[in-house]
Amino acid sequence: MxxxxxxxxxxxxxxxxxxxxxxxxxxxxxxxxxxxxxxxxxxxxxxxxxxxxxxxxxxxxxxxxxxxxxxxxxxxxxxxxxxxxxxxxxxxxxxxxxxxxxxxxxxxxxxxxxxxxxxxxxxxxxxxxxxxxxxxxxxxxxxxxxxxxxxxxxxxxxxxxxxxxxxxxxDPAPDRADEWPYRPEAAPLQRIALIDRINAAKRPLFIFGAGAAHGVERWLSHFLRLNAASFTTYAGRGIIPDDSPLHFGATLARASSAAVIASSDLVVAVGTRLSEVDLWRDHLGNDAPLVRIDLDPEVLSDCHKADTRILADASAHLTESLMQLGGEKQTTWTGAEVASTRARWRAEIDAERPGILPVADALKQTVPANTMFYSDMTQFAYSAKEVYPMDRPGHWHHPYGFGTLGYALPAAIGGKIGLGDQPVIAILGDYGFQYTVQELAVAVELELTLPIIIWDNGKLGEIEDSMVRAQIAPNAVIQRNPDFLKLAEAYGAAAAEPTDLDAFKSAIQTALQAKGPTVIRVKSDIALTSN
Missing domain, CATH: 3.40.50.970 (Thiamin diphosphate (ThDP)-binding fold, Pyr/PP domains)
Structure with missing residues (x-):
């Protein structure tokens, strides 16, 4: 030794x-x-x-x-x-x-x-x-x-x-044990209870959080045969294909989602806390029985008061349960009602924060399918994380709960180091970027290919809007920004400032091929100037 x-x-x-x-x-x-x-x-x-x-x-x-x-x-x-x-x-x-x-x-x-x-x-x-x-x-x-x-x-x-x-x-540490214990799996009786509830439901609704993402490929095809409607939390996006006809997306925070949930006759929440930052309301909205599947006992005893509580690895339990349900199930959900509702919610989001969704659409059209995103507390992310279509789970990360500014740049650096050649993009606001701007030196030092999108509206836009809604005269929400392009160049990074959506797409494509990071300053009116 x-x-x-x-x-x-x-x-x-x-x-x-x-x-x-x-x-x-x-x-x-x-x-x-x-x-x-x-x-x-x-x-x-x-x-x-x-x-x-x-x-x-x-x-x-x-x-x-x-x-x-x-x-x-x-x-x-x-x-x-x-x-x-x-x-x-x-x-x-x-x-x-x-x-x-x-x-x-x-x-x-x-x-x-x-x-x-x-x-x-x-x-x-x-x-x-x-x-x-x-x-x-x-x-x-x-x-x-x-x-x-x-x-x-x-x-x-x-x-x-x-x-x-x-x-x-x-002395050296002892050798690692050959295997850790396995995550808990639900008892057979709990699987039977879930299956019975699903079989009896005419209008079942599932809500998936990030805890359901592991092993989704094992149960997804069985779930789709249920013809159940679904939501995901923000962290659970990509678990259900965005183009699935009965999927409402990551739109639980829409106020009228409570009415959709109330129209179901069974709600199954899988691997999610159903926290404030998922719902932005006190009550989920369900009148029907609620089933919770989660590893965390605290979740199973929270304010949502589930009727059936299953302490288990969410993905493993879903796999075992859904495989036993057999053929395709008939429900009263229709693709037309889901599509109509999603279109209405998209229009709400576009009206709340004008000019963001066209930029998000342009981003989706430009990046490879397996791109991983890290976003900060910025208005661009608040809108995009409700509507940006994810084709796989675990590929858009955001400081959901604690909600700290300055997260995205260093987190994206860590993600890029972990993923190697897989594309990674950071999305920040002009204010939050300055919390951790010094970490740009790390991305330059390591020559990380990393597009860094700065959504620049020259102020704390979300706080200003909140003050106005509260009838407070906006105060301390306007700041003087540095020249972000010169700042990037001072660190040794590339820099771009596209003036329309076509130039934005081109800047992203170039940044994804560059050796080293690229700061891309996007003025918040870019979509308007593109028309």
């Missing part, structure tokens, strides 16, 4: 557990964690800010399905990554943050990077935060974190290791 300082052993352990990339920033308090990275064969991505490192780990995890891992220093390093940890927690993203921590904080004040309760601070924004005071505890806690991410509800975890422990020699 090779004896090394614990900091180095941790990197070797992570490599043995399948970790190939670590995002972070070294410092005097966590430098021992960097001793073993190259020796272990792990790629390290140097972020320009710990917030960027966290969002990169998030984007990598969403793209690959593997945990995103970040190394940060004690004190400010951990504080800086807490926003990404909160985002990952709200959106169920597997992220492992490993930090150093001071050896003693009670009797000695004024130390570098000192916090009163670093473990407790991190615990506020992740699933759990713990201190590993020995090498054995470090190894056990890392395995616990990785196992829970793979077999349960994905979520971020934080492990901190005292500096003296990181520096002390330690």
């Amino acid at each position: 090779t004896i090394r300082p614990l900091g180095a052993q941790i990197s070797h352990m992570l490599k043995d557990r399948g970790v190939d990339v670590i995002f972070g920033i070294p410092g005097v308090h966590n430098q021992e964690m960097y001793r073993g990275i190259e020796e272990a064969g792990i790629t390290h991505v140097l972020a320009r800010h710990e917030q960027g490192a966290g969002f990169m780990a998030d984007g990598y995890a969403r793209a690959t399905g593997k945990p995103g891992v970040a190394y940060v220093i004690s004190g400010p390093g951990l504080c800086n990554i807490m926003t990404p940890m909160g985002q990952a927690y709200s959106d169920s993203v597997p992220m492992l943050v490993i930090s150093s921590v001071l050896d003693e904080t009670e009797a000695k004040r004024g130390q570098l990077h000192q916090m009163k309760d670093q473990e407790g601070a991190a615990a506020a924004v992740c699933d759990w935060s713990v201190t590993a005071r020995t090498a054995e505890a470090s190894y056990q806690l890392i395995d616990r974190a990785l196992m829970q991410m793979e077999t349960g509800v994905p979520s971020p975890k934080h492990i901190q290791v005292p500096i003296a422990q990181l520096e002390a020699n330690a």
